[in-house]
Amino acid sequence: MTQSTQVELGQVIPDFTLPASTGQDVKLSDYRGKKVVIYFYPKDMTPGCTQESCDFRDYHGDFEKHGVVVLGISPDPIKSHTKFIEKHSLPFTLLSDTEHEVADLFGVWQLKKMYGREYYGIVRSTFLIDEEGKLIKEWRSVKVKGHTNEVLEAVRELV
Numbered sequence: 001m002t003q004s005t006q007v008e009l010g011q012v013i014p015d016f017t018l019p020a021s022t023g024q025d026v027k028l029s030d031y032r033g034k035k036v037v038i039y040f041y042p043k044d045m046t047p048g049c050t051q052e053s054c055d056f057r058d059y060h061g062d063f064e065k066h067g068v069v070v071l072g073i074s075p076d077p078i079k080s081h082t083k084f085i086e087k088h089s090l091p092f093t094l095l096s097d098t099e100h101e102v103a104d105l106f107g108v109w110q111l112k113k114m115y116g117r118e119y120y121g122i123v124r125s126t127f128l129i130d131e132e133g134k135l136i137k138e139w140r141s142v143k144v145k146g147h148t149n150e151v152l153e154a155v156r157e158l159v
Contacts, residue, residue, distance in 0.1 A: 005081055006107035012133045016102050018073070018095040021081040026071075026095060032133055035068045035158070038127040040108045044076045044084035044094075048133045050143050052124070053090055055148035066155045073097050074122060108140070126151055130158075 007013050013028060020026040039056065041049040048054065056063075056070050063070050070092040070140070076084070081094040095102075100122075103109035108125045111118055124144070128137040139147065139155050 002128050007105060007127075007136055009138060011135055013135055014105065015130055015133075016105065017103060018097055019053055019078055020096075021078060021085055021094040023078075024094060028129075028133065030128075031069050033131050035066070035131060035155065036129040037063065037068055037070045037126060037155070038073060038106075038129065039124075039151075040103060040122050041071050041124055042122040043074060043081045045087070049074070049122070050088060051082075052144045052147065052154065053084070055144070056092065057090050059148050062152055063155065066159060068155050071095055073102060074078065075100055075103070102138070103111050128154060 015027055015029045017027045035077060039052065041052055043049055048157050053072060056072070060070065065112040072092065072094045075098055076096060077098060078096050081096060085088065085094060097103050103122055106125065108123045109120060110123050112121045112123070123140065124142050125137045126142060126147065127135055129135045139150065
């Protein structure tokens with residue numbers, strides 16, 4: 001887990017494959033030719049992650065209108081993702097990164113501290129990738145409130 005392997009702005013993201021809530025494995029390269037928003041979140045069904053996912057759900061039509069695919073990634077297993085999608089009517093694919101390999105690639109699997117306890121987990125972050133697979137914008141350590149709107153504004157500016 002070295003920082004040098006972390007993706008950087010302007011760089012083409014190395015292709016990766018993760019199991020998806022659709023039942024298939026999904027590769028990033030499957031989305032070449034489209035803009036992709038990837039948001040990393042810590043855990044299904046928790047208040048902040050539910051709010052963030054529902055915000056992306058509520059703006060989903062706007063993202064689609066701009067030709068943008070939204071993907072959510074967390075370390076949760078597919079079974080958990082399926083329940084999360086059903087409970088909140090999420091219209092996009094969630095990917096399961098149980099080994100946090102993709103989270104490491106993006107540098108969002110980090111040591112965190114809560115109530116004096118240290119543990120590794122996802123630092124809530126979002127990435128915008130262009131049609132060629134290049135990282136063109138990133139939001140790291142985001143606060144949920146207003147975040148989805150910020151991402152949508154960045155997408156609108158690209159048009």
